[in-house]
Amino acid sequence: MAKIDYFRLINKYISPYSPAYNIYVVHVSLVTAKALKIARHLKLNADQQRFIEEACMLHDIGIVHVKAKEIGCNGEMPYIYHIIEGRKILEAEGLPLHARIAENHIGVGGMTKEEIIRDKIPLPHRDMLCETIEEKIISYADLWYSKNPRRIFIEKNLKQVQTKVKGYGKRQEKLFKEWYNIFEG
Numbered sequence: 001m002a003k004i005d006y007f008r009l010i011n012k013y014i015s016p017y018s019p020a021y022n023i024y025v026v027h028v029s030l031v032t033a034k035a036l037k038i039a040r041h042l043k044l045n046a047d048q049q050r051f052i053e054e055a056c057m058l059h060d061i062g063i064v065h066v067k068a069k070e071i072g073c074n075g076e077m078p079y080i081y082h083i084i085e086g087r088k089i090l091e092a093e094g095l096p097l098h099a100r101i102a103e104n105h106i107g108v109g110g111m112t113k114e115e116i117i118r119d120k121i122p123l124p125h126r127d128m129l130c131e132t133i134e135e136k137i138i139s140y141a142d143l144w145y146s147k148n149p150r151r152i153f154i155e156k157n158l159k160q161v162q163t164k165v166k167g168y169g170k171r172q173e174k175l176f177k178e179w180y181n182i183f184e185g
Contacts, residue, residue: 003050003054004054004058004095004098006053006054006057006058007057009058009061009093010024010025010057010058010061013061013064013089014061014063014064018072019071019072020063020064020071020072020073021072022072023071023072023147023149023152024060024063024071024147026152026153027060027145027146027147027152028056028057028058028059028060029057030145030152030153030155031056031059031138031141031142031144031145032052032053032056032057032141034141034144034145034155035052035053035056035137035138035140035141036049036052036053036056038137038140038141038183039052039134039137041183042133042137042182042183044133044134048133048134051097051098051134052134052137052138054098055097055098055101055102055134055138056138056141058086058090058095058098058101058102059086059098059101059102059105059138059142060082060086060102060147061085061086061089061090061102062081062082062083062084062085062086062087062088062089062102063075063079063082063085063086063147064085064089065077065081065082065085066078066079066081066082066085067079068147070148070149071147071148071149078122080106080121080122080123081122081123083102083103083104083105083106083123083128084103084123084124086099086102086103087099087100087102087103089102090102100135101134101135101138101139103128104128104129104130104135104139105130105135105138105139105142106128106139107139107165107168107172108139108140108143108165108168108172108173108175108176108179109129109130109135109136109139109172109175109179110127110128110129110130110135110139111123111127111128111129112127112129112171113125113126113127115169115171116128136179137183140176140179140183143156143161143164143165143176144156144161158180161176162176
């Protein structure tokens with residue numbers, strides 16, 4: 001499998017001269033570094049590590065279509081829709097495996113159809129769950145970094161991540177504990 005030029009894709013969708021670009025690149029770079037550290041710890045092979053690098057760098061590409069002025073995004077859709085839009089963009093670019101991660105990286109390992117319905121989240125009613133080890137690592141690594149411009153370079157501490165995860169529900173809280181033991185152990 002040929003290496004993806006992810007900066008070409010990022011530059012295609014997010015202007016390098018925009019405030020969103022600076023926030024995007026810092027966020028995805030930090031998530032990528034954490035994910036690759038975990039991948040090396042787990043002794044994943046070179047192909048898996050290359051895929052993690054590419055998918056991490058592209059996982060939030062859908063922000064280009066959402067309304068989030070605090071991070072320089074002037075689209076029309078609610079922020080949560082960055083996962084759907086990211087999947088569309090990456091599928092259109094011929095990257096279906098990367099597209100899965102754009103869609104299922106939210107929360108801890110994605111969301112079930114039941115969670116989407118129960119919590120009245122404005123998303124399609126279908127499971128959007130991590131299945132592969134690469135998907136799980138990226139979803140986990142993303143939890144530790146914010147796109148908040150005032151905190152973008154600061155990795156959250158365990159207590160901060162646990163507090164955030166608690167708001168996602170019992171399933172995701174349990175999953176986070178499992179992943180923490182595997183990925184940080």
